[in-house]
Amino acid sequence: METIPTQPLQHPPAQNPPLAPDSHLHTGQRLKRLLRPNGRRVHVAATPEEHIRLSRSLPAIEPDDNFDVYIHGSAEHLDAIREIHAHHEERRSHLRSKHGDIYEEFELVKMELDTLADELHHLTDHGVALDANFSKFGYDAHIRTKDPDSSASSLSGGRSSHHEKRDWDAEKRKGQALKFWKKPTVRQYWHKGLLWRASEVEEVASFELFVDLLYVGIIAVIGDNAAGDPTGFGLLRFAVTFILGWKMWSDLTLAISWFETDDIFQRIAVLFVMICLFGFTLNIVQAFETTWIQLIAFYLAHRLFNAGHYLWIAYLIPMVRGYMFVNAILVIIPAAIWIASIQVEYPDRLALIWTAIFVDLFCVLVFIYIKRWAEKKHPEFAAKHEKWFDFLPAINIEHKTERTNAFVTLVFGYSVVALLFQNKAPYGINAFFGKAVLGLIQAFSFNWLYFEIDSWNLHTHAIRRHIISSMVWITAHLPFIMAYVLAGASLSKLVLATDCRDANVDDLTDDYAGNSSSVVPQGLRWFYCVGLGIALLCMSIISLSHVHKEFDGQRIDKKYRIPVRVSVAIIFICLPLADKLDSLQLISVTTGLVVFTLMVDVYGGTSIYDNFWKCNKQCKYSAECSLKRKLVIEALKSGTTIKLSEAQVPDGGKEGFYEDANPAILLTAIPSKNRVLEALFTEQPTKHTGSRCESLFRIPHLLNPT
Numbered sequence: 001m002e003t004i005p006t007q008p009l010q011h012p013p014a015q016n017p018p019l020a021p022d023s024h025l026h027t028g029q030r031l032k033r034l035l036r037p038n039g040r041r042v043h044v045a046a047t048p049e050e051h052i053r054l055s056r057s058l059p060a061i062e063p064d065d066n067f068d069v070y071i072h073g074s075a076e077h078l079d080a081i082r083e084i085h086a087h088h089e090e091r092r093s094h095l096r097s098k099h100g101d102i103y104e105e106f107e108l109v110k111m112e113l114d115t116l117a118d119e120l121h122h123l124t125d126h127g128v129a130l131d132a133n134f135s136k137f138g139y140d141a142h143i144r145t146k147d148p149d150s151s152a153s154s155l156s157g158g159r160s161s162h163h164e165k166r167d168w169d170a171e172k173r174k175g176q177a178l179k180f181w182k183k184p185t186v187r188q189y190w191h192k193g194l195l196w197r198a199s200e201v202e203e204v205a206s207f208e209l210f211v212d213l214l215y216v217g218i219i220a221v222i223g224d225n226a227a228g229d230p231t232g233f234g235l236l237r238f239a240v241t242f243i244l245g246w247k248m249w250s251d252l253t254l255a256i257s258w259f260e261t262d263d264i265f266q267r268i269a270v271l272f273v274m275i276c277l278f279g280f281t282l283n284i285v286q287a288f289e290t291t292w293i294q295l296i297a298f299y300l301a302h303r304l305f306n307a308g309h310y311l312w313i314a315y316l317i318p319m320v321r322g323y324m325f326v327n328a329i330l331v332i333i334p335a336a337i338w339i340a341s342i343q344v345e346y347p348d349r350l351a352l353i354w355t356a357i358f359v360d361l362f363c364v365l366v367f368i369y370i371k372r373w374a375e376k377k378h379p380e381f382a383a384k385h386e387k388w389f390d391f392l393p394a395i396n397i398e399h400k401t402e403r404t405n406a407f408v409t410l411v412f413g414y415s416v417v418a419l420l421f422q423n424k425a426p427y428g429i430n431a432f433f434g435k436a437v438l439g440l441i442q443a444f445s446f447n448w449l450y451f452e453i454d455s456w457n458l459h460t461h462a463i464r465r466h467i468i469s470s471m472v473w474i475t476a477h478l479p480f481i482m483a484y485v486l487a488g489a490s491l492s493k494l495v496l497a498t499d500c501r502d503a504n505v506d507d508l509t510d511d512y513a514g515n516s517s518s519v520v521p522q523g524l525r526w527f528y529c530v531g532l533g534i535a536l537l538c539m540s541i542i543s544l545s546h547v548h549k550e551f552d553g554q555r556i557d558k559k560y561r562i563p564v565r566v567s568v569a570i571i572f573i574c575l576p577l578a579d580k581l582d583s584l585q586l587i588s589v590t591t592g593l594v595v596f597t598l599m600v601d602v603y604g605g606t607s608i609y610d611n612f613w614k615c616n617k618q619c620k621y622s623a624e625c626s627l628k629r630k631l632v633i634e635a636l637k638s639g640t641t642i643k644l645s646e647a648q649v650p651d652g653g654k655e656g657f658y659e660d661a662n663p664a665i666l667l668t669a670i671p672s673k674n675r676v677l678e679a680l681f682t683e684q685p686t687k688h689t690g691s692r693c694e695s696l697f698r699i700p701h702l703l704n705p706t
Helices: 046-060 074-100 102-122 129-137 206-228 232-258 264-279 292-316 318-342 349-377 381-383 397-417 431-453 467-495 522-545 559-576 584-603 629-638 652-653
Strands: 033-035 041-045 067-071 143-145 188-191 196-197 391-393 458-460 642-643 666-671 678-681 693-699
Touching: 033 074, 041 074, 046 067, 067 074, 074 102, 206 232, 206 264, 206 397, 206 467, 206 522, 232 264, 232 349, 232 397, 232 467, 264 629, 292 318, 318 349, 318 391, 318 666, 349 467, 381 397, 381 678, 397 431, 397 467, 397 584, 431 467, 431 522, 431 584, 467 584, 522 559, 522 584, 559 584
Parallel strands: 041 067, 143 196
Antiparallel strands: 033 041, 188 196, 188 391, 642 666, 666 678, 678 693
8 A cells, every 4th residue: 555755845824824725735536635724634544454554664764743643533633634624714714705796706616626526527437436326225434445546536535537448459469467475464353433344345256156066066965855855854964964964065155255366376266165065065965864973974075175265364464363263262162062063963963063063154254243242341450451352354345245146046947946856747737837837926926026125225235234133134034044944855745736627637748657656745845835935035135124214105114015025935834734736736835925025025116106007197307408598588588488409509509419409499597596597498290209208407507696
């Protein structure tokens, strides 16, 4: 992180500061140097590391010791800004009273230039990355970017002098060489209540998507095995093996999100993790009979590899050393418990298994909670250990949501693929086909609810909202995914059942006929219905963890739609008690309830001011065009209507939105409040449109509002 060489400043007398616009050496980007009214210099460090370097180097450059060094966003920095701001407010008042009309005209010109400069800034690729993040996941005033040279940084000013076009020919010669190993870099971290992060979006790497391909098989093996044995023992095996597989996936995702390396060694490490996953998958089916040792061996190989990675990071990056030690310890402790489970026979090993699972899943969250509790209740104790946990790696919200969405997509995809079967009947529209179509509708409805309803009109994402909501969002996804996989696997068996009318086993090919049954086991009903109920209940919790935007006239508020979901989930959980329903009736009832839940959310998200079935409003749009000032002024004064073709400036009309200006388009100028004239254009019916079309045009600053 570079600093700007500081030159000695000439200090004016504090009681009579000069009225120069550059007295604070503003560079056009982030304000790295400030000058207080008393002449004392303030140097602003972008990060804590830069603060340390400036504190060490500045005394040699500025021996008069007439300076301070503050971290950007700190209380001292804010106080200095407020003091200087008040000083300049006083100067502005002095100029206004002394120069009057000249000052007002200068302010008007300056305002217009600032507006245009900001617009140019946002039309380029500068400063939009973090704004896009805020728009998608919610604004947070405690976020800072740590890219010192990026004008997209949140530390940058509103204007920049570096808006020149990029030399793409020169970019061609700036390729990057591959490296076998690079020192890892922390992508984002917490420090003194502020989140420091890179401004650019962290993209999902191609090797992460390749790992997901392996999880397609893992989900299929675990789900099909559970549906083939719908008993308590089958459920136990499903839960244990799925949780271990999920933990391996989340560990890999978290490590990639925390640290940036992008070297050859990282790919080799990912390949090692995939080998562990592959070996883990091959030992799932007989895990509780003969392959428990092999299953745990591959799981521990991955986990202990992570512990070694954390210790290596602690050695390379001292700023996160304390937290890396904690993570390594929280891997080694449950690893010892897993090793002990190998030495104990079933069912006695279950106590060790669930203890190790609890430590693996929740002890990091418990540590974070205890740390925050100690900071509030025992600040003296927390201050003694502050140096160890002053910097904490943070979750990258874009990467975490994208990876979680990708995993949920795999689960929905599995539920659809599991419905497929091969028909050999001449006329294949039968009960098998009907049940499969109903299952497809279920999967589509769940996908709609998760990816569109609950992610639509999002004001603040759960990860950004609060640490509690973040923990809820992350934790609730595991039971949601497990329950839906169990329901999807059970549904694939129900589709092939022959306990209903028009379900002849001879209509199936031999491979699928062997998996068909004339009697639906009661355990399969419970797997299917309770799985759907828990999945819908967890989706409700996930939705509640977010803060959604509100709008006037919403038909059904979120606080009323969520109880509908919960009620339907309870019905699902109790539905297996209706054991007289055959497979077709059971799937029909569940599909109807899922579609009903979806329709409540879709209808509730509409406005009472709009027609639900069609749009009756005339089309409206905003645009800008160059108009003749004199004609517009006369129209504004008299309230008359003129033709657009008469008011348009010829050159401006060619570049305007209306390239082929229609002489029938009329303009009526009306007064405006915000230094902007508003004009209502009316287009007469034509052969192409056949309807009246209104559009609101904004004409930038032609007149003073008075």
